[in-house]
Amino acid sequence: MFSISPCKMNSPRATPADSGEQAVYRVGTLSYTRQGLYVLFFWLMWNDFSITLLEQVGGLVGFLNKNLGASNFEMACFGSISGLISMWINPWFSTWSDRTRTRYGRRRPFVLCATPFFALFLMLIPYMPTLYRGLMHYPIAAEIFQHLPIKGELFLIFVCSFISGVFNAMVLAIFSYLYWDVVPANVLGRFNSLVRMIAMLAGFIWNFFFLGFGEHHMKSVFVGVSIFCLVFYLISTWQVKEGEYPPPDEHKKGGVFAPIRAYFVECFSQPYFLWIFFGFTLYQLNNLSGQYRNFYLHYDLGMSLDSIGKMNGLSQIFCLALGFAFGFAIGSMTDRLNPVRLMAPTLLIWGVLYFVGFFFVRGPLSYLVLSTVGGVIVFAYGVINGAFVVQVYPMEKLGQFCAASAISQQLICNLTSPFMAAFFDFTSNRVGFLWSACCLFASALVFRKVHRNWRARHGHAPLPHAG
Secondary structure (H helix, E strand, O other), rough: OOOOOOOOOOOOOOOOOOOOEEEEEEOEEEEHHHHHHHHHHHHHHHHHEEEHHHHHHOOOHHHHHHHOOOOHHHHHHHHHHHHHHHHOOHHHOOOOOOOOOOOOOOOOHHHHHHHHHHHHHHHHHHHHHHHHHOOOHHHHHHHHHOOOOHHHHHHHHHHHHHHHHHHHHHHHHHHHHHHHHHHHHHHHHHOOOOOOOOHHHHHHHHHHHHHHHHHHOHHHHHHHHHHHHHHHHHHHHOOOOOOOOOOOOOOOOOOOHHHHHHHHHHOOOOOOHHHHHHHHHHHHHHHHHHHHHHHHHHOOOOOHHHHHHHHHHHHHHHHHHHHHHHHHHHHHHHHHHHHHHHHHHHHHHHHHHHHHHHHHOOHHHHHHHHHHHHHHHHHHHHHHHHHHHHHHOOHHHHHHHHHHHHHHHHHHHHHHHHHHHHHHHOOOOOHHHHHHHHHHHHHHHHHEEEEHHHHHHHOOOOOOOOO
């Protein structure tokens, strides 16, 4: 399939070298010929396609809850509670995977074990109202449900969503690290261009064919898409082989709590990393308003889910065509100009778009224009972000620092979400555009600071060790 070199490299940020008549691309102990790189990309594209499509299914849960009478505040409170509990999964599994050494690699065992449970509980979510009606025939269950502060159907959906979310958090904590461990750093920009094209293809298929179908056949969509994606995700993950890793460093200070102490000291004691975490947290606060923008389209403007899906699908077709035409060039530009430099301007342009959207979106046509332009920016951001991470974090502890960033984002977002929901209940869903614009403007300023910090270190991320 592709060659794996047993030799050890001096640096994980390896560059291609000439071997005989053709280039050899290396990362860690892995080496690829150009043909081997194509095979690697083929399986990773299937991997990304299936997990992206599977993630889209969860977007229907909000509409399912709203149709059962849930308020924005109820959904946000449950989301915050489940998020505050499950947020610790990311640092635990990310750091654990960094330090794991098995014959199958350090990332694959985690995603191969967690993904089936994620898909199983995801496909059970639309069956919770049916389960509730069945349980109501039993006096004990009926008595318990009567004393709950929310409707029984919503409670069961929330519980099932929480369990699915726990396993999803395990997958999300690991799957990107697999890409960075097996793809050579000097082609990450081009690789991420392909990833964005595949993600847009998955988004187009979801929006154009499945989103509207889910309005009246939600159970079929959950089950069919989940099974399809699970099968292809497991096959593609199995086909991608990891290399060998040096033994992890030892943590001696702190006794039995040495790993916990080392995690927090290494991740949260240097301003260099704190600025990065802050920038990504502001970006995630922007994402919180996505659901309210969809509610604005569906409930305020009266657009059906099928219409929203068709608009999204048409915009993604345009962006996909743009990606096939210029995606490789965008990836090459990212590799040459450096993603750390490009992050702030991209977020600034994105914020301007949402600011204009607050005044501009009044129906399907205006939304189509906004989502098409936005899709181009999302494509560029995805390419840049995928290469950005390996530049600003130490590769030896990549999962650890990505997890530290994620836990910062989740903590702030989960604490903010109920207040944000109450704010939108008091104002309107349309304000979601302004919320995103403000968060993206602030994030752009922070990533400008990150770029200055990175340049001051001559493009080398620090590698802290807590002892």
